[in-house]
Amino acid sequence: MEDRYSIIGKDVPRNDAVAKATGAAAYTDDMKLPGMLHGKLLRSPLPHARIRRIDTSRAERLPGVKCVITGEDTPKVKYGNWRLFPTTQDEYPLAVDKVRFIGDEVAAVAAVDVDTALEALELIRVEYEELPAVFDVDAALAKTAPALHEASPTNISIDRKISYGDVERGFSASDYVREDTFTVHAVSPGYMEPCSSLALCDLDGRITLWTSTQTPYIVQCLLASTLGMRENDIRVIKPFVGGGFGGKMELRPWEFCAAFMARRTGRPVKFTLTRQEELCYGRRRHPMKLWSKVGFKKDGTLVAKDLKILLDGGAYNAMGPTATFLCGNFGAMLYRYPNYRFLGEHVYTNKAPASAMRGFGAPQSLFAAETQMNMAAEELGIDPIELRIKNAMVTGDEIPGVATISSCGFIESLQEAAKMSGWKRKRKNFKAGRGIGVGCYSFISGGVFNWFNTQYPFSAAEVRAFADGTVHLLTMASDIGQGSDTVLKQILAEELGLGMEDIRITSADTAMTPQADLGTWGSRVTLMGGGAVQNAARKIKEELFGTVSARFDLNVIFEMECRNGRVYAKGKPERGMTFGEAVALAQKARRGEPLVARGYYTPRDKGLVTPAFSFGAQVAEVEVDRETGIVSVKKMWTAHDCGTVINPMAVEGQLEGSIHMGLGYALSEELQVENGRTMNNTFLDYKMFTAEDMPPGESVCIETYEPEGPMGAKEAGEGLASPTAPAVAEAVYHATGYRCKDLPITPEKILKGMKK
Amino acid sequence: MKHEITLHVNGDEYPIAVDPWRTLNEVLREDLNLTGTKFGCGSGDCGACTVLVEGRSVNSCLTLAVEMDGREITTVEGLAPSGERLHPIQEAFVERGAIQCGFCTPGMELSALHLLEKNPKPTEAEIRSAISGNLCRCTGYNKIVEAVADAAGRMKPKK
Ligand code: FES
Numbered sequence A: 001m002e003d004r005y006s007i008i009g010k011d012v013p014r015n016d017a018v019a020k021a022t023g024a025a026a027y028t029d030d031m032k033l034p035g036m037l038h039g040k041l042l043r044s045p046l047p048h049a050r051i052r053r054i055d056t057s058r059a060e061r062l063p064g065v066k067c068v069i070t071g072e073d074t075p076k077v078k079y080g081n082w083r084l085f086p087t088t089q090d091e092y093p094l095a096v097d098k099v100r101f102i103g104d105e106v107a108a109v110a111a112v113d114v115d116t117a118l119e120a121l122e123l124i125r126v127e128y129e130e131l132p133a134v135f136d137v138d139a140a141l142a143k144t145a146p147a148l149h150e151a152s153p154t155n156i157s158i159d160r161k162i163s164y165g166d167v168e169r170g171f172s173a174s175d176y177v178r179e180d181t182f183t184v185h186a187v188s189p190g191y192m193e194p195c196s197s198l199a200l201c202d203l204d205g206r207i208t209l210w211t212s213t214q215t216p217y218i219v220q221c222l223l224a225s226t227l228g229m230r231e232n233d234i235r236v237i238k239p240f241v242g243g244g245f246g247g248k249m250e251l252r253p254w255e256f257c258a259a260f261m262a263r264r265t266g267r268p269v270k271f272t273l274t275r276q277e278e279l280c281y282g283r284r285r286h287p288m289k290l291w292s293k294v295g296f297k298k299d300g301t302l303v304a305k306d307l308k309i310l311l312d313g314g315a316y317n318a319m320g321p322t323a324t325f326l327c328g329n330f331g332a333m334l335y336r337y338p339n340y341r342f343l344g345e346h347v348y349t350n351k352a353p354a355s356a357m358r359g360f361g362a363p364q365s366l367f368a369a370e371t372q373m374n375m376a377a378e379e380l381g382i383d384p385i386e387l388r389i390k391n392a393m394v395t396g397d398e399i400p401g402v403a404t405i406s407s408c409g410f411i412e413s414l415q416e417a418a419k420m421s422g423w424k425r426k427r428k429n430f431k432a433g434r435g436i437g438v439g440c441y442s443f444i445s446g447g448v449f450n451w452f453n454t455q456y457p458f459s460a461a462e463v464r465a466f467a468d469g470t471v472h473l474l475t476m477a478s479d480i481g482q483g484s485d486t487v488l489k490q491i492l493a494e495e496l497g498l499g500m501e502d503i504r505i506t507s508a509d510t511a512m513t514p515q516a517d518l519g520t521w522g523s524r525v526t527l528m529g530g531g532a533v534q535n536a537a538r539k540i541k542e543e544l545f546g547t548v549s550a551r552f553d554l555n556v557i558f559e560m561e562c563r564n565g566r567v568y569a570k571g572k573p574e575r576g577m578t579f580g581e582a583v584a585l586a587q588k589a590r591r592g593e594p595l596v597a598r599g600y601y602t603p604r605d606k607g608l609v610t611p612a613f614s615f616g617a618q619v620a621e622v623e624v625d626r627e628t629g630i631v632s633v634k635k636m637w638t639a640h641d642c643g644t645v646i647n648p649m650a651v652e653g654q655l656e657g658s659i660h661m662g663l664g665y666a667l668s669e670e671l672q673v674e675n676g677r678t679m680n681n682t683f684l685d686y687k688m689f690t691a692e693d694m695p696p697g698e699s700v701c702i703e704t705y706e707p708e709g710p711m712g713a714k715e716a717g718e719g720l721a722s723p724t725a726p727a728v729a730e731a732v733y734h735a736t737g738y739r740c741k742d743l744p745i746t747p748e749k750i751l752k753g754m755k756k
Numbered sequence B: 001m002k003h004e005i006t007l008h009v010n011g012d013e014y015p016i017a018v019d020p021w022r023t024l025n026e027v028l029r030e031d032l033n034l035t036g037t038k039f040g041c042g043s044g045d046c047g048a049c050t051v052l053v054e055g056r057s058v059n060s061c062l063t064l065a066v067e068m069d070g071r072e073i074t075t076v077e078g079l080a081p082s083g084e085r086l087h088p089i090q091e092a093f094v095e096r097g098a099i100q101c102g103f104c105t106p107g108m109e110l111s112a113l114h115l116l117e118k119n120p121k122p123t124e125a126e127i128r129s130a131i132s133g134n135l136c137r138c139t140g141y142n143k144i145v146e147a148v149a150d151a152a153g154r155m156k157p158k159k
């Protein structure tokens, strides 16, 4: 039998790999324009203060300085990604009246070189009136706490409730109820490329901005509103981007300042952040305090769950509202909870804002949920994997009013992870200092909630077909390293029966690619961007099918195909022609009008969360040195359901990268924040796993078919940020008797908590 | 006062005048427009700025340009043998999926070259140790390690 697909499921190398391997790929900071100025930001040294006065005169007089601005020079328009609810938009590009965290941007300088810009920063005098500050959620919620923002006198900026069934009745009907409190810490996305933006203002006053972003469309719109310009007068181009992981999906002050100062000076302006700025002031994963109560029947059947989460949001909302929403949704995922209640509150504190980071609320929520599952399994006397299988969601399950599980390989993932890891044997034959544990995840394939209030489709694609047998794909989807350009080309190649080399791609340029695409976050691109590409490709195909059908006088009931560069009647390849010939003929029939199609994807009637969920299970084996408390991870086994695998090598790469980040979250990475100041400002102090630290791993994809995804595909690689910490925590417990409810797992905590 | 020096980069000579405090990284990227060498931290902790000086890998962000007067420097732009598009290390990185965002890639490749020139048949542990000064946030390193092992097989033994 002929393979179902020609190019889906193949290890196609990334289309930009050669450019990156040779150093030819230009990232934003690699770009230079004639007359370009260099920008630097003055940041607040205080966690909370009123700005009395700013004197920039000395800085302005420094030779080589071309422009100095403060909040007073700007149109003072607040921004934020949740445009649908303008009250959540709480940030100014440069501080107006008040600063709210150490690092809050106060002024900006553009000068002929970086050294001059830095020197000028030192000449700016800011008079502050220091205000009382709060550094954790408890302090922020105290009655006497100072309010960070007038609009939120309680410091709770947004809350989210979910409720179905009857939780109280559920608990009274339970045989076993437990309650636990968990805390999780802040970590950095740690992308290798520091943020950089370069703005150019043309003679008509229009702006072109090259910027290291995951969301060119969001940057375009918010830049327009903060500058008081029209959206179409701003062009945002995403060059090569060195990773984002959620940390580059908002408008940022330096993007605004580059554009604003380029307009003022008539010269291009570039800002590039330092690693110290990234670590100390950059976006981070939310620290959270989670309280969870869960009830079971004696036989392990889940009956009810009550979950309350306080998110330590830092000084601004950033993507916190979405994280608040998602950590509540993920509290109810994986298992069947007939009764569920959630209250999430996003709390302002005087620290660098937390935001989206790989998993977007799920890693925190699932650390608590999965750890509690492991604790319950022990007390119920049921194997943790058995307990999960007993309660696991399956295809067709429904969360009332919230979501339908349209494809689910969770039970198979659990079974496979148990088999690969030798789970039964290793759990039983306990060796002191050795342990094995399990953690699981589910994740979204893009969100359905239109918080950005876009007036366009969520994803769009344009396909232009040419008589030489090639096509041009235009999409605003952003490849930030995950490989979406390659995957979208694969989807198009498969639909049209072409080779990768026949497709030219232009992506992530807001003036050239069709409106719109919400960007790279929440694992949305393969399903949504891919859906748009497929939709456009099918319109092209319809046209070609009509043309070829007319040429060969085919019976109307004939099915037709595009494959191997040809368009023909299915099963009768001789009744057909090459793709290029078909395009030429179609174009003739249209009296020269080129063959172009646009495709769109917008999720409709898909509940409140996502069109499709991924699932997976992971097992970790560790060895703990009982003298030092040092954990060494021996091996990781992962089985995950990401629907149809479009590019196995890319999926594996995502999986391995997730384990790297997951292990860091569990064991080594922590932003140490003292009185609002992030103390670890280098990679020496912020410890990410090196090649030597990484354990070996084994993985398997459980293939399911997701009806909503292109070719049956769905999310891969972001959800996997979640299972690692609970799996390692359980393995450490198995090895030592120390139960971690307070990430990260450190040698000190283990030594203190170890059962002697 | 600026110093007159000559840098030998990828076989080309660049006579330039530099301030004594400027790093090799700045001079490569800004003066010579060799932007394949990246800048990820400036403190010697990430390896994105790795170049070879007389065959040894160094962090260009911690190296002063004036100290490089007359030394042979190899950057990622000089990796492929003349007349060829890719070096075997680059080929292996491309084909093995060792590249995601690509920001660590030039530094990784040069650390790999440093290793393979002195140890043509490294073990996995030796590869991991050789690239342990290069951070990668995307790949989890496995595919990079596989690519380096693969490249060892592709490289012609030196006479
Ligand atoms: S930039 Fe030189 S080691 Fe990071």
Ligand code: FES
Binding pocket: A192, A242, A243, A481, B098, B099, B100, B101, B102, B103, B104, B105, B135, B136, B137, B138, B139
């Ligand atoms: S590929 Fe992105 S940092 Fe290595």
